[in-house]
Amino acid sequence: xxxxxxEKAAESDSGLRKRRPSADRTNDKQNKDDSPTGPTVGQQAxxxxxxxxxxxxxxxxxxxxxxxxxxxxxxxxVDLIHKSIPYLIQAWKKLEQIRKELAPxxxxxxxPSFIGFIMCFFGGTFVTLISAxxxxxxxxxxxxxxxxxxxxxDFMLFQEANKDDDVKDDDNDGVPDVLQISNEALLQRxxxxxxxxxxxxxxxxxxKGINGGMLAVIATLKLQFAKAITLGSSIAExxxxxxxxxxxxxxxxxxxxxxxxxxxxxxxFQIDSIAISIAWTLQRVxxxxxxxxxxxxxxxxxxxxxLAEMKIVNINHEETYLDELVGYGLTALGxxxxxxxxxxxxxxxxxxxFPFSVMEWFLVRVVMSK
Numbered sequence: 001x002x003x004x005x006x007e008k009a010a011e012s013d014s015g016l017r018k019r020r021p022s023a024d025r026t027n028d029k030q031n032k033d034d035s036p037t038g039p040t041v042g043q044q045a046x047x048x049x050x051x052x053x054x055x056x057x058x059x060x061x062x063x064x065x066x067x068x069x070x071x072x073x074x075x076x077x078v079d080l081i082h083k084s085i086p087y088l089i090q091a092w093k094k095l096e097q098i099r100k101e102l103a104p105x106x107x108x109x110x111x112p113s114f115i116g117f118i119m120c121f122f123g124g125t126f127v128t129l130i131s132a133x134x135x136x137x138x139x140x141x142x143x144x145x146x147x148x149x150x151x152x153x154d155f156m157l158f159q160e161a162n163k164d165d166d167v168k169d170d171d172n173d174g175v176p177d178v179l180q181i182s183n184e185a186l187l188q189r190x191x192x193x194x195x196x197x198x199x200x201x202x203x204x205x206x207x208k209g210i211n212g213g214m215l216a217v218i219a220t221l222k223l224q225f226a227k228a229i230t231l232g233s234s235i236a237e238x239x240x241x242x243x244x245x246x247x248x249x250x251x252x253x254x255x256x257x258x259x260x261x262x263x264x265x266x267x268x269f270q271i272d273s274i275a276i277s278i279a280w281t282l283q284r285v286x287x288x289x290x291x292x293x294x295x296x297x298x299x300x301x302x303x304x305x306x307l308a309e310m311k312i313v314n315i316n317h318e319e320t321y322l323d324e325l326v327g328y329g330l331t332a333l334g335x336x337x338x339x340x341x342x343x344x345x346x347x348x349x350x351x352x353x354f355p356f357s358v359m360e361w362f363l364v365r366v367v368m369s370k
Contacts, residue, residue: 039166039176039178039179040079040082041078041079041082042075042076042077042078042079042082043075044078044166044178044186045074045075045078045079046071046072046074046075047071047183047186047187048183048186048187048190049067049068049070049071049074049075050068050071050183051183051184051186051187052067052187053067053068053071054183054184055184055187105310106306106309106310109302109305109306109309110302110303110306112298112299112302113298113299113302113303113306115295115298116294116295116296116297116298116299116302117295117299118130118295119291119292119294119295119298120291120292120295120296120298120299120330120331120333120334121292121295121333121334121337121338122338122345122353123287123288123290123291123292123295123334123338124284124285124287124288124291124292124338124343125338125343125344125345125360126356126357126360127283127284127287127288127291127360128221128225128360128363128364128367129356129359129360129363130287130291131220131221131224131225131287132217132220132221132363135216135217135220135221135224136213136217139213139216139217139220140212140213140214140216140217141213143209143213144209144210144213146209147205147206147207147209147210148206148210150202150203150205150206151203151206151207154197154198154199154202154203154206157197157198158193158194158197158198161193161196161197162190162193165178165189165190165193166178218366218367221363221366221367222367225283225367227283228279228280228282228283229276229279229367229368231279231282231283232272232275232276232277232278232279232280233275233276235275235278235279236268236271236272236274236275236276239271239274239275240268240271243267243268243271244264244267247267248263248264248267249263251263251266251267252264276368280364284343288335288338288339288343289335292330292331292334292335292338293327293328293331295330295331295334296326296327296328296329296330296331296334297323297324297327297331298327299326299327299330300317300322300323300324300326300327300330301317301323301327303326304316304317304322304323305317345357
């Protein structure tokens with residue numbers, strides 16, 4: 001009894017299909033028109049990550065599942081960045097428009113005042129970051145700037161070639177070739193395209209230049225803060241002598257029998273940490289005083305130059321003590337601000353300047369490393 005019903009339903013469904021051929025063709029055509037001409041940037045990035053996981057050596061094969069699981073996340077992030085680029089360009093154009101409207105006020109002349117403000121009020125918070133910036137600006141930035149321009153030009157060439165490659169259909173089957181090959185073949189294809197597009201000598205020189213600039217900055221920071229590290233080591237050595245007699249026995253007695261041999265190590269490790277912290281705090285205070293003094297004078301003298309340029313007040317800072325009075329006042333205010341917050345950042349500055357805090361933390365670890 002159920003078979004006639006099934007047959008009847010099948011005939012009915014067949015009749016519906018016969019009566020709606022034009023709608024199906026329309027939908028098929030619409031789907032074909034809506035289909036992407038090539039993979040999205042996120043899909044490409046995801047496939048690159050998967051292809052990379054297939055090349056991981058056997059010694060690190062335990063990391064393969066995690067790399068594969070991270071591939072969709074990487075793709076989403078890349079897609080998000082790619083989609084945000086038009087908005088960033090629009091924001092940049094808006095800023096350019098605002099800059100043109102403010103051009104009569106010559107605000108670019110106040111850049112030294114902005115730098116002085118950072119040094120005056122945050123010199124002790126971003127000690128290594130400010131020192132790295134100054135070292136890089138004076139020694140490596142001109143050459144690095146040319147290297148970055150070279151890398152940007154090569155990247156743009158590769159980007160154009162990559163766009164053409166993503167829609168290439170050599171077999172004329174209506175599907176881009178990059179969607180019909182394995183992840184490993186895709187990675188190899190893009191690598192060969194990159195090698196064919198960029199200038200090897202220029203990109204090698206650019207990478208060497210950037211790497212050399214970074215190494216020069218790290219060497220400068222290590223040399224600059226070597227006194228603080230040496231002072232910390234000296235303080236630690238002086239504290240270890242009485243601690244070995246007075247503190248180590250107490251700590252050792254408090255530990256279980258199986259862990260008593262760790263007593264001296266624990267005490268000496270804590271002493272090293274405390275001594276380095278004391279030395280680093282002293283260095284931070286010295287740097288804060290110096291930065292506040294330089295920053296305060298930079299603000300006051302730059303403001304006099306700006307006012308003279310705008311023909312508001314014509315005062316030569318070489319012929320007056322006004323710049324020193326204002327600069328020293330700003331120095332005192334900047335030091336008071338930093339000491340009040342213990343060289344920390346109050347809300348919402350701690351949120352706004354969080355990336356700089358991360359860079360400061362990283363540079364401190366680099367300087368302290370042996």
